[in-house]
Amino acid sequence: MHGTTRGKAGTSAAPAADLSADHGEAMHRLVTELYPLCRSITGDGVRQTLAALLAYIPLNVCEVPSGMEVFDWTVPQEWNIRDAYIKNGAGERVVDFRAHNLHVVGYSTPINARMTLAELRPHLFSDPAHPDWIPYRTSYYKETWGFCLSHRQLEALPEDDYQVVIDSSLEPGHLTYGELVLRGSSTDEVLISCHVCHPSLANDNLSGIAVATALAQQLAARELRYTYRLLFIPGTIGAITWAALRQAHLGKIKHGFVLTCVGDGGHPTYKVSRRGNAEIDQAWRYVLQQSGAAFEILPFSPFGYDERQFCSPGLNLPVGCLMRTPHGKFPEYHTSADNPSFVRPEGLHDTLQLALTTIDVIENNRRYRNQKPMCEPRLGKYGLYSSIGGQSASDYQMALLWLLNMSDGDHTVLDIAERAALPWDLIKQATQALLAAELLKAAD
Amino acid sequence: MHGTTRGKAGTSAAPAADLSADHGEAMHRLVTELYPLCRSITGDGVRQTLAALLAYIPLNVCEVPSGMEVFDWTVPQEWNIRDAYIKNGAGERVVDFRAHNLHVVGYSTPINARMTLAELRPHLFSDPAHPDWIPYRTSYYKETWGFCLSHRQLEALPEDDYQVVIDSSLEPGHLTYGELVLRGSSTDEVLISCHVCHPSLANDNLSGIAVATALAQQLAARELRYTYRLLFIPGTIGAITWAALRQAHLGKIKHGFVLTCVGDGGHPTYKVSRRGNAEIDQAWRYVLQQSGAAFEILPFSPFGYDERQFCSPGLNLPVGCLMRTPHGKFPEYHTSADNPSFVRPEGLHDTLQLALTTIDVIENNRRYRNQKPMCEPRLGKYGLYSSIGGQSASDYQMALLWLLNMSDGDHTVLDIAERAALPWDLIKQATQALLAAELLKAAD
Amino acid sequence: MHGTTRGKAGTSAAPAADLSADHGEAMHRLVTELYPLCRSITGDGVRQTLAALLAYIPLNVCEVPSGMEVFDWTVPQEWNIRDAYIKNGAGERVVDFRAHNLHVVGYSTPINARMTLAELRPHLFSDPAHPDWIPYRTSYYKETWGFCLSHRQLEALPEDDYQVVIDSSLEPGHLTYGELVLRGSSTDEVLISCHVCHPSLANDNLSGIAVATALAQQLAARELRYTYRLLFIPGTIGAITWAALRQAHLGKIKHGFVLTCVGDGGHPTYKVSRRGNAEIDQAWRYVLQQSGAAFEILPFSPFGYDERQFCSPGLNLPVGCLMRTPHGKFPEYHTSADNPSFVRPEGLHDTLQLALTTIDVIENNRRYRNQKPMCEPRLGKYGLYSSIGGQSASDYQMALLWLLNMSDGDHTVLDIAERAALPWDLIKQATQALLAAELLKAAD
Known part of the structure; x- marks a missing residue:
């Protein structure tokens, strides 16, 4: 009802580029x-x-x-635009949609008229705080027309007999x-x-x-x-x-x-x-x-x-x-x-x-339940613990211990990861090792 | 039983001053x-x-x-006091209730006696930390009498034959x-x-x-x-x-x-x-x-x-x-x-x-319910939104959006005002505008 | 089944020292x-x-x-050790359990062998970060043997024909x-x-x-x-x-x-x-x-x-x-x-x-209930308040007030002590005074 798949236009033969391939x-x-x-x-x-x-x-x-x-x-009605400009008395495009599409206020209604600067002025938008940039303005729900231009250009506009053209259409469409x-x-x-x-x-x-x-x-x-x-x-x-x-x-x-x-x-x-x-x-x-x-x-x-x-x-x-x-x-x-x-x-x-x-x-976020919840399991039996004691625990061992301690059916892996403040790859690896050893089972 | 309205004594003819009129x-x-x-x-x-x-x-x-x-x-019994003083041997009032009513310990029982400084001393209170000020002391529930005076004055009191008078009454009353x-x-x-x-x-x-x-x-x-x-x-x-x-x-x-x-x-x-x-x-x-x-x-x-x-x-x-x-x-x-x-x-x-x-x-704190809770209502329809898009929201527009978003029947206007961190006049004005537009209705 | 009281060996006649008597x-x-x-x-x-x-x-x-x-x-099996050493070619004990029991990896299995430094080396543990100290290592669940020694000593060990002896036993026991x-x-x-x-x-x-x-x-x-x-x-x-x-x-x-x-x-x-x-x-x-x-x-x-x-x-x-x-x-x-x-x-x-x-x-942590919960009781009646008013409350008076205010059957004495941020001796003394005055009674 509300969707139609279109074929790729012109590009269907070429293989799609892998957008993640080259660091952006x-x-x-x-x-x-x-x-x-x-x-x-x-x-x-x-x-x-x-x-x-x-x-x-x-x-x-x-x-x-x-x-x-x-x-x-x-x-709303569909808006399309083909061209738009402000020409000065000498016939030069001083504001030109073809140079930058931000020059036209979005959803501007069509116009083709000659006017003085004073008549044109209420339809011009600029940003005095950034005098070299063209601002972006729209008027989707009130029918009007307008142009955006740099504040520097706006201030330099002389009195003149301007021709103002917006060749747009606003009609029923999609x-x-x-x-x-x-x-x-x-x-x-x-x-x-x-x-x-x-x-x-x-x-x-x-x-x-x-x-x-x-x-x-x-x-x-x-x-x-x-x-x-x-x-x-x-x-x-x-x-x-x-x-x-x-x-x-x-x-x-x-x-x-x-x-x-x-x-x-x-x-x-x-x-x-x-x-x-x-x-x-x-x-x-x-x-x-x-x-x-x-x-x-x-x-x-x-x-x-x-x-x-x-x-x-x-x-x-x-x-x-x-x-x-x-x-x-x-x-x-x-x-x-x-x-x-x-x-x-x-x-x-x-x-x-x-x-x-x-x-x-x-x-990968789920709730698991420790299958040996009475005291710690002997991780060495499962190949999950260093055999020489007396040293500090590695981050990976801490991930194993946190997962075992908090996997009570209430806490998710993400709850545990946050609490442990350990990187996701370690948490994920430790979860998989404990699942493989059947020390964890899904609780839901 | 527990309240009688009395007429205004003497002042009833004059119009009451507006106490908020002149900045305090x-x-x-x-x-x-x-x-x-x-x-x-x-x-x-x-x-x-x-x-x-x-x-x-x-x-x-x-x-x-x-x-x-x-x-x-x-x-308790009602306490009233008419006069109190300590006179020195020369008959001068060296401590005088008429000079400052803090000089008498509140609820002091009556006394009229001559005594030495040593006899008087246990009944004198001062504040060594602020030697020029008279402290405020009371003894509502233990019958005694006393005087308060500046520490400087206390230390300067000479040996003398003092007359100590407190003309108070402590009697059944109200x-x-x-x-x-x-x-x-x-x-x-x-x-x-x-x-x-x-x-x-x-x-x-x-x-x-x-x-x-x-x-x-x-x-x-x-x-x-x-x-x-x-x-x-x-x-x-x-x-x-x-x-x-x-x-x-x-x-x-x-x-x-x-x-x-x-x-x-x-x-x-x-x-x-x-x-x-x-x-x-x-x-x-x-x-x-x-x-x-x-x-x-x-x-x-x-x-x-x-x-x-x-x-x-x-x-x-x-x-x-x-x-x-x-x-x-x-x-x-x-x-x-x-x-x-x-x-x-x-x-x-x-x-x-x-x-x-x-x-x-x-x-004005109530719970309201947004009447258009599925996505945002089109505020422009109700005259509540600027027609030229692309700019930042004003505080007033933010007040409208917060009220609409959180008026789910659970949050009060005050909850929303605190969360929005916007001034009360804006919140109140926006609430009234949304009520007028029938976008909010009371939930309770 | 799991406990037998043994008599004191040799020391039973002497009175036990009070371990708290002399500041540690x-x-x-x-x-x-x-x-x-x-x-x-x-x-x-x-x-x-x-x-x-x-x-x-x-x-x-x-x-x-x-x-x-x-x-x-x-x-596990019971481990006991009588002696252990590494002797150099000259017959000198260069590492000696009798000098320090940390020299032997805990649960080391027995050994009596001659070997080169290269053969011995995988069984030696040191801590390069603290080159003068002997580290502590164990191997409870993997049968092996080893020695710990200072890193300085380890690095100075010459090539030699070493005799390695650990006279330990690892046998069923308790x-x-x-x-x-x-x-x-x-x-x-x-x-x-x-x-x-x-x-x-x-x-x-x-x-x-x-x-x-x-x-x-x-x-x-x-x-x-x-x-x-x-x-x-x-x-x-x-x-x-x-x-x-x-x-x-x-x-x-x-x-x-x-x-x-x-x-x-x-x-x-x-x-x-x-x-x-x-x-x-x-x-x-x-x-x-x-x-x-x-x-x-x-x-x-x-x-x-x-x-x-x-x-x-x-x-x-x-x-x-x-x-x-x-x-x-x-x-x-x-x-x-x-x-x-x-x-x-x-x-x-x-x-x-x-x-x-x-x-x-x-x-002493319990829940009590204030027996005069409607407004404050008049503490003076119970000898629990200073008779001269107008001054600040002492910490002890604050303890009384906190206990009365929060003893509603929900809060424990410890809840109140934490909230009041007052020392335990004051809280305990105030609790006992209020119990004696029958202003508090146990709620559970």
Whole structure:
């Protein structure tokens, strides 16, 4: 009903690049490839973006018609733009959509008129705090038109007889999004979401698109416990539309996170879900703590990205948000300075590795029960203990002891890992060794 | 049985001054007006004080007879004093009650005798740490007499033939207190209490009397949800007497606070109730945090003012204590240096404003339920959102989003205000806007 | 079945020294007396140690046969050693068990052979980080032999024709431990445990043996509420053996702690039980906080001493561990530098006093109910309040007020003491005064 798989256009013959192969360089190339497209919450920019992703992952591209009621909202008319400019009296394009798609206020209605600077002025937007950058502005729900330009250019505009043209259309059409489902042994799901509605802005959010695509490639190659649902959706209205259409299905979502602004040079930042103590929140906190690098955990707040929708009180899904530098905390945010050179391959790479580790934690997080709970088992019998006594315990031995001590059927492996403050690879290895020795058995 | 309203004596024709009108000056004038009266836990000093307050608020003045059993206590005999002095051999009053009523130990029994310095000495009290100040001492429950004087004066007293006179009476009579009830739409009550038993001491507690009187004036002019009960009572025995008489009524008290030492130059200090997490504790904490100025929150302890009685384990009322600098933390405490010049108009004013805000929080604190809980409602439809997107949210928009996100029937407006860390006026305004838009409805 | 009382060998006529009498000197003499014995997890060294303790306390000495199955373990063969050395080609003992019993790896199998340095080398253990000290090594569960020596000596060993002799035996025998039960009015028990399996090592754990012995002497002279069970057991296998034999009895243990490394110059360190909030954990935390000296509280971890066994998930006893400097945190740990001069009389004394106070807290910790819970009782009636008012409350008055305020049947005396942050002697004295005045009565 609400999804049709499209074939890959033009790229189907070439093998998909492994986006995790070269420390983020491949993800960065994808960011650069998608950067010129003029995305919005609807329209051909989103379609072109999803079509390009089909070269990497087998997305379902879904189209939802304008006018459909989705919770308190209505799917809007589809917006497309071909050209836009402001010409001066000499006929020169002084502001030109073809030079930068941020020059046009998103969802601008068509116009073709001559006017004075005074008439034009209320339709011009700039950012005096960053006078060389073009700001990003939209007007999705109030029909108007406008241009964005650098404050330096705005201030230099002379009185003149300007020709103002926006060759756009705002008509009934569709809202487009991409969805990829990777089946695991359980029908319980992990939701990973990114937004695809921003025009030429790189960290916000081509970085999220690139990391989500790389994650999908990695997960597709694995045996999975959970089913993974990756969304490439327009922000807000896309998430609302998806949630309204999938309402009966939302109970399947056991964990999730939104990926946004994940390519800059800042440290990782995880914003917890509305629940605050969901397993996904615990997993991200543990993985970031164990990373040995700087990080930040933010409390939930009802502003940000699509976690706003997933964490509305009626849904209250266990969905957090992974960022590096959060929106609004880097000056380039929502300006022309958020371009591909602002995004760093190593930032994308680090984000991907952290997400893969977090997913590995979630995949392997269970409750076990120690089968020899009366005093310690004699680990030497199972080949799990050094034979020469009197020395300190290694981290691996500590992992064994923590797992045995706290595996009482109440604590999860993640509870134990956090308490032990040991790296995930040691905890996972020790869990497997204790399972192999039949000293642990699944409690649920 | 336990309350008789008296007419205002002499002042009934004059319009009552608005004690909140001039940044605390009017409250300070009330402190100065009441300062000379010789209050104690019983007697005419309390009656004169309450009579003076009748010029401002329509108090009920209640009289409870000596000898009445009140819990583990007995209402004491009534003490009155007309004159007291120590004359030297030359007939000069070297210590004179008329110069300062702190010179006499409270509840001193009558005496008229000649004696040597050695005989007099055990009845003299001074404070070597503050040699110029007269300390405040009482002996309510052991019949004795005594004088307080500055340590400098005490040390300079020569051997002499002293005449010692205390013209007091300690006889069956009454304990007197004032009570004012302001009816709200609910019979649930807020208790506000101050003590009226200290003689010429200004911060402790004419400041509390002045702020409580001003609060009563302000509340009397409002539509109230709760019923407010303001007590002007002698410390300890007054509170115990009131609680014993009102025992069946105590369950109506849902919130409360004691006002004491609220006029000095220090920052506000709130001592939480024995419950520790009562709504009144939460409200004071939030209001002080949002004030932007220094403040302190103290844990409950079983020493202090009448919160000791209200928070005894058998009552356990949700009653905290608001102070500025706490008793015992300013050197002037319980000495002649706690005079009207120690109390500052701006301190009284700030206390009053904080108390009014806290009461406004309590009055408006309810649980609501978001009527569009599935994803966010489209606030633009209700005129509640800026139409040009891409910019940061204002504090007002954040207040709207927090209220919508957390109004799930579990969280109160105060819970949300604390979590959002936004000022009360924004939260209140946003709540009203969401109610008007029917996006929130009362959950209880 | 598992215990036989032995007579005191040779010392029964002499009166037992009071180990608490002289600020730790007597306990230090006991450490020095026991230091030369070559203890291990079985064998005559443990027997000699327990026999020496019989001069101080009437221990039961228990013998458990080799081969008995105890949970996941088996009681090992008994190890005894008479002599051991490495002779060089000149016939000189270059490494000599008689010089220091740490020279032999614990549980070394017998050997008598000539070999080159290259053949000998894999059997030699040293600690390059501390080149002058002999390290302590064992091999209980893998049959091998070895020598420990200073790294400086190891590096200086020339090529030679070495004669290597270990005159030991590893044969079926017994595991030996000591147990002392002091009966209280209740059959509920307090477990106090120390390990007796280390050869010439002083802080780890002759200090624990000395303090446990002194505690036993002190407790034997008192009227006790709880029954006290003191264990002098080989580490790990001794605790496991005891727990397996006493399995049906473990439910009687309401509190407990392990004593180890309690004689060095560091501050006291208490490691909480696995439960984390057991009454014994609370008592130790309170006593250390009230001590006024530096201390540390460690979270539970599944490494350390016999709390590992007592806090295994199947037992989960409320047993913590008291140390001064924890194992592994002092460089002398498990080396020849942990000798009697490393242990200080004042460290032993301080540990003993803290343990006695903690036990006094546990003995007197109950829930009471205030018999005058409506407002405060009039303390003056009971002789519990100063008659001259207006002054600050003393700590003793605060103790009275806290006990009255919080004795609602829910809070224990220890809860109140912690909350009041007052010393134990004041709390205890105030409790007794309020009981005498019948203002408190036992709630359970």
